[in-house]
Amino acid sequence: MNRTNLCSSLAAFALVAAVSIHAEENLPPPGTMAAVVAASKADDWRPLDPERTLYLDLESGRVVFELAPLFAPLHLANLRLLSKAGWFDGLSINRVQDNFVTQWGDPTSQRPLGKAEAKVSPEFEREWTSDLRVTVLPDGDVYAPTVGFLEGFPVAGDRARSRIWLTHCYGALGVGRDTAIDSGNASELYVVIGHAPRQLDRNITVLGRLVLGAELLAALPRGSAPAGFYATAPERTPIKRLRFAADVPVADRLALEMMRTDTEAFAALIESRRNRRDEWYHLPAGKIELCNVPIPVRERR
Amino acid sequence: MNRTNLCSSLAAFALVAAVSIHAEENLPPPGTMAAVVAASKADDWRPLDPERTLYLDLESGRVVFELAPLFAPLHLANLRLLSKAGWFDGLSINRVQDNFVTQWGDPTSQRPLGKAEAKVSPEFEREWTSDLRVTVLPDGDVYAPTVGFLEGFPVAGDRARSRIWLTHCYGALGVGRDTAIDSGNASELYVVIGHAPRQLDRNITVLGRLVLGAELLAALPRGSAPAGFYATAPERTPIKRLRFAADVPVADRLALEMMRTDTEAFAALIESRRNRRDEWYHLPAGKIELCNVPIPVRERR
Numbered sequence: 001m002n003r004t005n006l007c008s009s010l011a012a013f014a015l016v017a018a019v020s021i022h023a024e025e026n027l028p029p030p031g032t033m034a035a036v037v038a039a040s041k042a043d044d045w046r047p048l049d050p051e052r053t054l055y056l057d058l059e060s061g062r063v064v065f066e067l068a069p070l071f072a073p074l075h076l077a078n079l080r081l082l083s084k085a086g087w088f089d090g091l092s093i094n095r096v097q098d099n100f101v102t103q104w105g106d107p108t109s110q111r112p113l114g115k116a117e118a119k120v121s122p123e124f125e126r127e128w129t130s131d132l133r134v135t136v137l138p139d140g141d142v143y144a145p146t147v148g149f150l151e152g153f154p155v156a157g158d159r160a161r162s163r164i165w166l167t168h169c170y171g172a173l174g175v176g177r178d179t180a181i182d183s184g185n186a187s188e189l190y191v192v193i194g195h196a197p198r199q200l201d202r203n204i205t206v207l208g209r210l211v212l213g214a215e216l217l218a219a220l221p222r223g224s225a226p227a228g229f230y231a232t233a234p235e236r237t238p239i240k241r242l243r244f245a246a247d248v249p250v251a252d253r254l255a256l257e258m259m260r261t262d263t264e265a266f267a268a269l270i271e272s273r274r275n276r277r278d279e280w281y282h283l284p285a286g287k288i289e290l291c292n293v294p295i296p297v298r299e300r301r
Numbered sequence: 302m303n304r305t306n307l308c309s310s311l312a313a314f315a316l317v318a319a320v321s322i323h324a325e326e327n328l329p330p331p332g333t334m335a336a337v338v339a340a341s342k343a344d345d346w347r348p349l350d351p352e353r354t355l356y357l358d359l360e361s362g363r364v365v366f367e368l369a370p371l372f373a374p375l376h377l378a379n380l381r382l383l384s385k386a387g388w389f390d391g392l393s394i395n396r397v398q399d400n401f402v403t404q405w406g407d408p409t410s411q412r413p414l415g416k417a418e419a420k421v422s423p424e425f426e427r428e429w430t431s432d433l434r435v436t437v438l439p440d441g442d443v444y445a446p447t448v449g450f451l452e453g454f455p456v457a458g459d460r461a462r463s464r465i466w467l468t469h470c471y472g473a474l475g476v477g478r479d480t481a482i483d484s485g486n487a488s489e490l491y492v493v494i495g496h497a498p499r500q501l502d503r504n505i506t507v508l509g510r511l512v513l514g515a516e517l518l519a520a521l522p523r524g525s526a527p528a529g530f531y532a533t534a535p536e537r538t539p540i541k542r543l544r545f546a547a548d549v550p551v552a553d554r555l556a557l558e559m560m561r562t563d564t565e566a567f568a569a570l571i572e573s574r575r576n577r578r579d580e581w582y583h584l585p586a587g588k589i590e591l592c593n594v595p596i597p598v599r600e601r602r
Contacts (some may be wrong), residue, residue, distance in 0.1 A: 074393070096520075098515050098516045098519055099471050099472075099515060100517070110456055122583075124583070139443050140441070140443055141443065142317075142440050142443065142589070142590040143586055143588050143590065144443065144589050169496070170400050170495060170496045171400075177554070179580055179581050181583050194472045194495070194496070195470065195495070195496050195497055195592050195593065196496055196590075196593075197593065198584075198586065198590065199574070199577060199582075199586040199589070199593065202580055202583075202584050203581075203583045203584055214399050214400060215399040215522075215523040218399055218400070218495075218519075218523075219397075219399070219520055219521060219523055220520060221516075222516040222519075222520055244509050248489055273500070276465070276500060279480055280480050280504075281500075281504055281558060282425070282482050282503075282504045283425075283503050283504055284500075285444055285499065285500040285502070287443050287444050288443070288500070289443040289444065289497075289499065291496050292497075292498065292499070292500065294498065
């Protein structure tokens with residue numbers, strides 16, 4: 001197949017910036033995501049907030065996450081304590097299970113947590129209060145009565161119960177736990193690197209979402225021990241440091257902005273993905289599943 | 302591939318073989334997939350047919366696919382001609398796009414196709430005839446009226462139109478094409494390595510499904526050129542050879558068997574995944590999405 005095809009599909013986090021930079025010389029086809037991005041206005045975007053942006057620095061580069069205080073404020077606070085203390089620095093990625101998760105933390109469970117709590121109350125779901133502006137998707141979901149986006153996160157909810165929760169789409173950042181539901185404390189984190197394991201929803205605290213650098217976690221060698229853990233210590237990928245953006249010097253921060261998910265531009269983006277207008281598509285699906293909606297990210301203008 | 306490697310490459314499909322081997326000493330919890338597998342009978346399994354089993358041999362090991370003559374007989378025949386002629390040998394993996402596909406073929410489009418056809422009629426869907434025994438999933442689907450399993454493949458269908466097709470779940474093996482719908486010929490193949498891009502369903506010919514060795518394709522470095530193509534030739538992963546199992550010496554074949562998907566055992570497996578009984582789960586989902594149902598594979602007994 002030629003490089004032009006199969007997908008001009010901008011998978012999540014893809015080539016939005018490059019496309020829009022060249023928009024004036026080379027207009028993208030009408031109705032495509034590239035056209036939606038090219039037509040977007042400055043206030044269709046929002047900068048990442050350093051107080052809830054997390055950098056995982058590896059030898060191979062930086063992975064960027066956006067955290068969700070709306071859903072996991074307690075875990076976020078505990079993670080802030082750990083990261084401020086440099087708790088993760090020098091630890092490692094210990095588990096990569098194909099089509100499931102990449103997970104990191106202390107492989108020996110020996111490092112003292114310092115000021116951070118060892119147990120944090122589960123934040124598996126929250127109340128769906130009337131102030132939450134959810135952009136609801138029109139095509140339903142296998143797992144939940146309602147799905148959509150809230151402040152840049154793919155969410156599911158049950159209006160009848162007034163409950164809403166973060167979902168395990170590709171790139172979801174979660175808090176590892178043992179069998180006890182309060183045994184997670186954000187010292188063990190994982191990110192989804194395969195088909196959305198939605199059966200985890202409401203069983204574990206989701207803390208945020210990957211924004212940039214997915215390939216640094218998804219292309220790691222899979223572990224050969226049960227559940228994808230590495231069988232030997234040298235296989236583990238060292239963590240240089242894990243920090244909130246607010247805790248690193250301004251010069252060391254990335255200036256990124258995300259497309260807002262409560263705008264007409266984002267509604268147009270959803271439609272551009274429900275019905276693909278790229279020339280390659282023979283039969284637009286006319287539907288879209290929650291975890292197939294990309295949220296564009298680009299360098300801040 | 303020795304036994305250790307085989308078991309370790311079962312990651313995507315869980316550790317079924319290892320679990321069942323130890324079932325007598327260490328019974329898995331009732332209602333779990335491990336328990337279903339442990340309780341299965343010999344005729345709940347079927348051997349892979351060498352006439353429709355494909356081996357992609359890389360330096361890192363062997364990737365095994367099962368092909369679907371029910372859905373793509375013309376492409377399968379063309380691929381057989383190509384593989385018998387050693388057409389793929391010495392070519393390479395040219396594209397790895399994160400959360401999307403790994404793709405291989407001739408990066409220069411120069412190698413003559415020999416006896417194989419350059420254009421093959423699209424096999425995007427087929428008639429849903431009354432002889433097809435589909436195991437229908439009970440929880441619906443965002444993209445199609447009906448989904449389930451047919452002879453080991455995740456399928457979607459529309460009974461009102463009497464049409465059925467293979468879906469783009471993780472591990473789906475597809476035939477790259479250009480914009481013209483008959484421009485695919487199986488000389489360019491891709492496998493899904495991310496969240497199911499179901500918008501591709503019925504837009505491209507799906508030829509089969511990955512059975513073993515997913516990690517050899519999913520953990521490759523992502524390409525930095527547009528759409529995940531490698532920017533330079535040295536980044537490409539060489540292909541040692543691609544062959545149907547029937548065309549390699551018996552001693553070089555893997556003896557594998559898959560759980561049948563039209564049995565009570567498989568129905569029990571689906572239920573074990575709809576409602577996870579593993580002690581860890583706090584709230585079983587009560588639902589399952591097509592691409593989250595694993596099909597166990599193991600060494601042939």
